[in-house]
Amino acid sequence: MTIKYHIKDIKLSSKGRLRIEWARREMPVLKIVEERFMKQKPLKGFKIGACLHVTTETANLMIALKTGGAEVALCASNPLSTQDDVAASLVKDFGIPVFFN
Numbered sequence: 001m002t003i004k005y006h007i008k009d010i011k012l013s014s015k016g017r018l019r020i021e022w023a024r025r026e027m028p029v030l031k032i033v034e035e036r037f038m039k040q041k042p043l044k045g046f047k048i049g050a051c052l053h054v055t056t057e058t059a060n061l062m063i064a065l066k067t068g069g070a071e072v073a074l075c076a077s078n079p080l081s082t083q084d085d086v087a088a089s090l091v092k093d094f095g096i097p098v099f100f101n
Contacts, residue, residue, distance in 0.1 A: 003091060003095055003096075003097050004097055005091045005097050005098050005099060006098075006099045006100065007084065007087040007088055007091060007098050007099075007100065008082075008084040008087070008088070009084060009088060010088050010091060010092055011088070012084050012085035012087075012088040012089075013085070013088040013089040013091070013092040013093055014089075015085040015089075016059075016083070016084075016085030016086040016087070016088050016089030016090070016093075017089040017093050019056050019083070019085060019086060019089075020056050020059045020060060020063075020086060020089055020090075020093075022056070023056035023057055023059070023060055024060050027057065027060055030060055030061065030064055033064055034060075034063070034064040034067050034068075037064060037065075037067045037068030037069070038067050038068075040068075041068060041069035042068055042069065043065060043068035043069040043070035044068075044069030044070075045069070046069070046070045046071070047070065047071045047072075048065055048070045048071070048072045048073075049072075049073050049074075049075065050062065050072070050073070050074050050075070051074075051075045051076075051077045052074065052075075052076075052077050053076070053077055053078055053081040053082070054074060054076045054081070054082040054083055054086055054087050054090075054098060054100065055081070055083055055086060056083065056086055058074070058086075059086050059089070059090055059094075062074055062090060062094075062096050063090075063094055063096070066094065066095075066096060072096055072097075073096070073097040073098075073099070074087075074090065074096060074097070074098045074099070075098075075099045075100065076098070076099065076100030079100050082100050087100070
């Protein structure tokens with residue numbers, strides 16, 4: 001399946017993944033939720049679209065929602081706050097569609 005997306009540069013994904021992983025270590029409560037979601041899949045069958053700042057924190061939220069079984073997509077709410085490397089990693093490494101101009 002091909003993921004549709006509109007981001008600045010997919011080649012930035014490796015840097016973005018490192019930053020997402022760093023933020024994950026600083027978000028222990030979300031990690032606990034994600035671990036529960038992994039087992040229970042409470043969001044299976046749901047489609048969630050979000051219009052948020054594309055940051056490492058938002059990335060971890062979107063990953064947790066996807067882990068919970070939801071089909072997710074992210075639209076950047078502000079191109080000035082979009083972390084391009086994070087957007088690239090969400091697309092390439094996590095299969096989450098991201099869109100911004």
